[in-house]
Amino acid sequence: MPTTQSRGSTNPFFEVDEDGIGWLTFDDPNRKLNILDEPIMRRLADALDSATSRAADGSMTALIVRSGKDRGFVAGADVTAIEAVEDPAEGEQASRLGQEIFGKLEALSVPTIAAIHGLCLGGGTELALSCDYRLASDSPTTAIGLPEVMLGILPAWGGTTRLPRLVGLQAALDLLLSGGRYRARKAKRIGLVDEIFPQELFNEKVKAFAADRADGKPPQGRPARKLLTRLLDGTPPGRAVVLRMARKQVMKRTGGHYPAPLKILDVVKRGGQAPQAVSLGLEAAAAGELIVSSVSKNLIHIFNLNEAAKKGLGPLDGAATSVRRLGVLGAGVMGGGIAQLAAYKGIVVRMKDIRHEAVSGGLRHARDLFEKAVQRRRLRRREADQHMELISGGLDYESLSGCDLIVEAVVERMDVKRIVLRETEDAVRADCIIASNTSSLSIDEMSEGLKRPENLAGMHFFNPVHKMPLVEVIRGSRSSDRAVATIYALALELGKVPVVTTDRPGFLVNRVLGPYLNEAGHLMADGASIEDVDRAALEFGMPMGPLRLVDEVGIDVSSHAGESLHKALGDRLDPSAPLVALADTGRLGKKGGAGFYRYENGKEAGVDQSVYAALKSAVPSERRTLDQKEIRGRLLLAMINEAARALDEGVVARAADVDLAMIMGTGFPPFRGGLMRFADTIHLRTLLSRLQEMEDVHGQRFTPAPLVERLAAEDRGFYDAFGD
Numbered sequence: 001m002p003t004t005q006s007r008g009s010t011n012p013f014f015e016v017d018e019d020g021i022g023w024l025t026f027d028d029p030n031r032k033l034n035i036l037d038e039p040i041m042r043r044l045a046d047a048l049d050s051a052t053s054r055a056a057d058g059s060m061t062a063l064i065v066r067s068g069k070d071r072g073f074v075a076g077a078d079v080t081a082i083e084a085v086e087d088p089a090e091g092e093q094a095s096r097l098g099q100e101i102f103g104k105l106e107a108l109s110v111p112t113i114a115a116i117h118g119l120c121l122g123g124g125t126e127l128a129l130s131c132d133y134r135l136a137s138d139s140p141t142t143a144i145g146l147p148e149v150m151l152g153i154l155p156a157w158g159g160t161t162r163l164p165r166l167v168g169l170q171a172a173l174d175l176l177l178s179g180g181r182y183r184a185r186k187a188k189r190i191g192l193v194d195e196i197f198p199q200e201l202f203n204e205k206v207k208a209f210a211a212d213r214a215d216g217k218p219p220q221g222r223p224a225r226k227l228l229t230r231l232l233d234g235t236p237p238g239r240a241v242v243l244r245m246a247r248k249q250v251m252k253r254t255g256g257h258y259p260a261p262l263k264i265l266d267v268v269k270r271g272g273q274a275p276q277a278v279s280l281g282l283e284a285a286a287a288g289e290l291i292v293s294s295v296s297k298n299l300i301h302i303f304n305l306n307e308a309a310k311k312g313l314g315p316l317d318g319a320a321t322s323v324r325r326l327g328v329l330g331a332g333v334m335g336g337g338i339a340q341l342a343a344y345k346g347i348v349v350r351m352k353d354i355r356h357e358a359v360s361g362g363l364r365h366a367r368d369l370f371e372k373a374v375q376r377r378r379l380r381r382r383e384a385d386q387h388m389e390l391i392s393g394g395l396d397y398e399s400l401s402g403c404d405l406i407v408e409a410v411v412e413r414m415d416v417k418r419i420v421l422r423e424t425e426d427a428v429r430a431d432c433i434i435a436s437n438t439s440s441l442s443i444d445e446m447s448e449g450l451k452r453p454e455n456l457a458g459m460h461f462f463n464p465v466h467k468m469p470l471v472e473v474i475r476g477s478r479s480s481d482r483a484v485a486t487i488y489a490l491a492l493e494l495g496k497v498p499v500v501t502t503d504r505p506g507f508l509v510n511r512v513l514g515p516y517l518n519e520a521g522h523l524m525a526d527g528a529s530i531e532d533v534d535r536a537a538l539e540f541g542m543p544m545g546p547l548r549l550v551d552e553v554g555i556d557v558s559s560h561a562g563e564s565l566h567k568a569l570g571d572r573l574d575p576s577a578p579l580v581a582l583a584d585t586g587r588l589g590k591k592g593g594a595g596f597y598r599y600e601n602g603k604e605a606g607v608d609q610s611v612y613a614a615l616k617s618a619v620p621s622e623r624r625t626l627d628q629k630e631i632r633g634r635l636l637l638a639m640i641n642e643a644a645r646a647l648d649e650g651v652v653a654r655a656a657d658v659d660l661a662m663i664m665g666t667g668f669p670p671f672r673g674g675l676m677r678f679a680d681t682i683h684l685r686t687l688l689s690r691l692q693e694m695e696d697v698h699g700q701r702f703t704p705a706p707l708v709e710r711l712a713a714e715d716r717g718f719y720d721a722f723g724d
């Protein structure tokens, strides 16, 4: 077996060892992860030609495809190249070329084996699918997936065609349509992987497997599928049912806004029963169409923003300290969630509260979340128990003394937070960073009276912590680089997307959401129905309508947030009468079982028609039908205009930060590419004149932001003016 690494030599590197086993090793000397860009694909084609000759002359009896990296197999195709394609014919051609190259691998006359250790995604998975066998290491880093759908395209180097043929229709659709990643065990369960071997012995085991196949020994059979699965996957009526159900689910999940999953269904449907070559042709044609779509370009834009966020803060990163011990003040909804997440990532956590019941509540919350992960097979019970053991709690400050960072998540009151922070400062090491999870209070005000205000910055998680990907990192005027960089790095370690903001009211997301939610109230005051308002947002692609969102957040919480934004930012945020009236009714929204909607057992059960009467004079007695376009325009322009002000004030540095934060923090529809990118497609001059028209009708809340006026005059867009 070749023990010498191919690092620095040709990538991929092909050699045949003394036992006649061929090794095709991917090890890109210039990248941390292997990807398949054009030059590498060309060299792969050459290597496969050599392998074909060696197989033909009998000097190679099996071929192993592997990676020389310790962290990953092959992470996919080159996204930059995909993004650059503007012509469908070019996209189709690129797909055909990849298919031809992988076809050489499939056509080899000797057994071919993909040895997968670490991340195997997209083109990497398609490469593996072109082999006869796939072996996976048992490392927790091993994960196999086809994320193309998340970039608005489909696996078009044979993946859409080969996967259903290998694992059956239903299992294939699950992977293709979700864009998810499977750990080795799950991949084996569906038949995507043949064997799992221990990481320590991986190369030896893989070689032994290859030698056995070369000797003609039959492998262990693949798991037998259940009768029902076979009936559904293998008969025309069964397939029709599966495809119909899958389509229905796609439509429900995407509202039809995303063409890629529908195309995948189409290719699988038409190609599934056709000869492989026909299916590959359909795949390539679909790739050509999808790759040039605006949805794909927008999704790739967001992918790039995410990747950039993961890269860190550049020169500032050096200042970050690693957090191994975390303290959490306040074991409530947020504190419990933060503790669970940190423990899940292997960090030792100490929670502190002022009440025993709260501590046990926080621990219970964390345990419930681990329990769910076990039920969903994300974790084994033993692993969950080990993670849970990392969390402890109590009422004393002393046990925080060894912490590297403290997240403060006590009640949202400045007086309480100030006292708590001062007490904490006395209990912790001098270099301990303190991160406040406040959603609305000023970090600067909070730091007054602290001995080491430079150690304080904001770390604003969103609720529920384990689900919401955004963390706003709030830099107060006295926060040190070390505080900001440490919190940013911790957020990344927790798997979140951090966006740095300055210490302005509402930071970014809540500030931009404020006028949007408020406008929903104004629309009701103008007679619009709850259904009409929420439908306009849903049809635009928001995950839920604004009124449903008010219920979700809690009417008390959003009313409080609305008031503080109003106080801080002025009359354009004067709360709309229906929202004020609703808060006065004492309804709490989802958590109380009633708001704009009714909730039964925590599930939404339709609009509560009695709410109109409860809002009394704040809404007209009769509903009237407002044009959906008008509703949508008012909701969106309210957000865009506020985001423009925030950008102008330097709350975030770039238009892309607004977009990333709104997508990750509110579910702003990714296929639109982000709020500012969407606004740029309207063009600033049109945006300005629409705002002016609305100002004429509705008053100052639509007064164009000075930035919109300036950019319209210069005929520039947000991205142009606030790019990198």
Ligand SMILES: NC(=O)c1ccc[n+]([C@@H]2O[C@H](COP(=O)([O-])OP(=O)(O)OC[C@H]3O[C@@H](n4cnc5c(N)ncnc54)[C@H](O)[C@@H]3O)[C@@H](O)[C@H]2O)c1
Binding pocket: 329, 330, 331, 332, 333, 334, 335, 352, 353, 354, 355, 358, 408, 409, 410, 411, 412, 413, 416, 420, 437, 438, 439, 440, 460, 461, 462, 463
């Ligand atoms: N709930 C949300 O949706 C959400 C979202 C983002 C941020 N936040 C912020 O997170 C913070 C906590 O919110 P929550 O929803 O978890 O509140 P919560 O009421 O569920 O929990 C607050 C906890 O703090 C404890 N506490 C009060 N005084 C304390 C003290 N002196 N020392 C230690 N513990 C103390 C309380 O006993 C309680 O257990 C607030 O600043 C809030 O604005 C909340």
